[in-house]
């Protein structure tokens with residue numbers, strides 16, 4: 092199974108991705124985690140990415156596409172994957188389509204976790220207070236920029252997949268368990284609607 096999880100910062104993508112990993116035995120490919128690992132390792136990409144991430148802006152598409160192309164080709168992604176944090180722009184979505192095409196693969200579903208902006212702002216302000224800025228991009232100012240970037244550059248990715256008939260939107264306003272249940276419902280429906288795609 093190959094999934095994309097879409098949703099603004101604070102929507103709970105990471106938590107839901109981890110649960111899907113446990114339920115379905117597929118790998119979670121979080122571009123945020125990959126970039127933070129590159130930063131911690133002190134690689135050239137990591138150093139360049141850190142400045143951009145700390146501002147809450149997006150790392151250039153070509154860098155991200157190369158990282159994902161490399162990661163998807165590894166053996167552990169063979170059984171399927173959940174992309175968490177990618178694609179974040181239309182250009183990345185188009186590059187992903189080409190990449191999967193060359194491998195003869197398709198996405199099964201794109202799940203968008205929708206949260207209204209007032210709640211997002213509450214959540215991120217709490218998160219910034221609780222972590223005390225443990226992550227450099229978890230300050231209130233950066234998180235507000237990340238929401239603005241999401242609205243402008245990433246929200247259109249949902250429409251892109253909507254036009255392809257791949258998008259399902261679940262509400263991210265409930266508890267974590269309610270969101271997990273809603274995602275489970277989407278996947279069961281999708282599997283029922285397209286049994287030949289279930290692998």
Ligand code: ADP
Nearest residue numbers: 100122123143144147148149150155176177179
């Ligand atoms: P979240 O807290 O929303 O889960 P992530 O951990 O996914 O955030 O991403 C943190 C930061 O890493 C982003 O704000 C951005 O700077 C960078 N980043 C992650 N994925 C991408 C991507 N696909 N394209 C560009 N930048 C990215």
